Amino acid sequence: MGKDDRISRSFANKTWQEIKVKDSWQIFKIMSEFVDGFEKLAKIGPCVSIFGSARTPNDHKYYQLAVDIAALLADRGYGVISGGGPGIMEAANKGAYESGGKSVGLNIDLPFEQFHNKYIDRDKLLEFKYFFVRKVMFMKYSQGYIVMPGGFGTMDEMFEAITLIQTGKIARFPIVLVGSEYWSGLLDWIKNTMLGEKYISEEDLNLYRVVDTAEDAAEHIFRFYDKYLLKPNF
Numbered sequence: 241m242g243k244d245d246r247i248s249r250s251f252a253n254k255t256w257q258e259i260k261v262k263d264s265w266q267i268f269k270i271m272s273e274f275v276d277g278f279e280k281l282a283k284i285g286p287c288v289s290i291f292g293s294a295r296t297p298n299d300h301k302y303y304q305l306a307v308d309i310a311a312l313l314a315d316r317g318y319g320v321i322s323g324g325g326p327g328i329m330e331a332a333n334k335g336a337y338e339s340g341g342k343s344v345g346l347n348i349d350l351p352f353e354q355f356h357n358k359y360i361d362r363d364k365l366l367e368f369k370y371f372f373v374r375k376v377m378f379m380k381y382s383q384g385y386i387v388m389p390g391g392f393g394t395m396d397e398m399f400e401a402i403t404l405i406q407t408g409k410i411a412r413f414p415i416v417l418v419g420s421e422y423w424s425g426l427l428d429w430i431k432n433t434m435l436g437e438k439y440i441s442e443e444d445l446n447l448y449r450v451v452d453t454a455e456d457a458a459e460h461i462f463r464f465y466d467k468y469l470l471k472p473n474f
Contacts, residue, residue, distance in 0.1 A: 273373040277346075277366055281381040284342055284364065287319035288461060289378050291397045292328025292388030305418060306331035306388050307338075308454035314341025316462060321346060321382060323374075324356045324365065328388045333359035346374050375400055384414045384461045387448075389422040402447050406440075414464040415448040416457045423450055 281287075290310060296303050310320045310332045320336035322329040324345030336343040337359040345360035349369050356365055368374040378385075378397060387398045398417075404410040417423045427450065434440050451457045 270370060270373060273368055273370060274376070277368075277373065277377045278380075280364065280366060281344070281377055284319050284344060284381070286317070286383045287321045287342070287344060287381055288313050288384040288386060289321040289382040289397075290328065290332035290386040290388065291323070291378075291390060291394050292332070293390035293394060294323070294325045294327040294329060295391070296327040296331070296389070298331070302328065302389055302419060303331045305454055306386075307335040309386055309418070309457045310335025310341075311339040312454055312458035313461065314339035314343075316458070317341075318383070318461070319344055319364075321378065322360075323348065323393075324360060326355070326357055328390065330357035330359060332386075333357055337361070346377055348374055379404055379410060382413065384464070385416065386457055386461075387415065387417045389419050402444075405447055406444055412447075414461055416460050417448055417450045418452070418457050420450050420452055 290306060292302065292306060296306075306328045312335075313320055314336040319342030320332050321344040322332040324333075324347030329345070333343045333345055334357075342364065343359055343361045344364040345356050345366070347356040347365065347367050348371060349367060356367075366377070368377075375397065379401060385398070385401045387394065398415070401410075401413075401415055405412050405415070417427075430440070431445060435442065435445065449460050451460065
């Protein structure tokens with residue numbers, strides 16, 4: 241179905257009964273995704289989510305960096321959660337899988353992409369239709385967030401985590417942005433414009449850490465939990 245057809249259908253007249261029936265069934269579909277996600281992810285144990293672009297080729301430096309970060313996390317007992325697709329998501333699952341760690345994929349059903357990658361544990365692959373349900377799973381079952389370079393989807397996931405921590409809706413988990421060269425423009429704008437206009441507070445700049453190496457990314461996660469004497473339980 242083309243974009244014009246989808247727009248035309250959205251303006252088509254529907255009876256009140258048709259709207260009610262469609263909305264009711266949609267509620268059940270949403271509920272089923274929540275139930276399935278909660279049941280599977282609650283059994284996995286402490287995990288770190290790795291976000292990043294689906295378009296990153298496997299010979300790119302950021303792909304290998306994501307593999308290395310995931311491997312370090314897996315070696316210390318953390319499961320790794322990715323969006324389940326190609327690019328950085330594949331790299332994250334690959335690093336965890338090849339290190340014998342738990343490799344989780346939260347794949348999204350899209351009309352033009354994406355297919356889940358081959359490095360996800362078979363019992364830890366979840367398929368989602370709704371982006372917002374998938375994001376709840378990322379936020380609810382992660383003890384930390386590694387953010388690799390990416391596009392709009394990566395920004396959405398990163399700012400979701402920052403917002404929930406800033407507003408106290410979830411606990412203060414570590415957020416690590418990898419690649420100072422990539423993130424510098426955005427972070428300068430946040431500091432100079434958002435903070436300058438007083439739309440955020442000075443302490444909000446401490447909600448994330450910027451690093452350039454796999455070791456520094458993983459170590460920030462480890463130090464955070466060592467401080468609270470918390471360890472993975474598997």
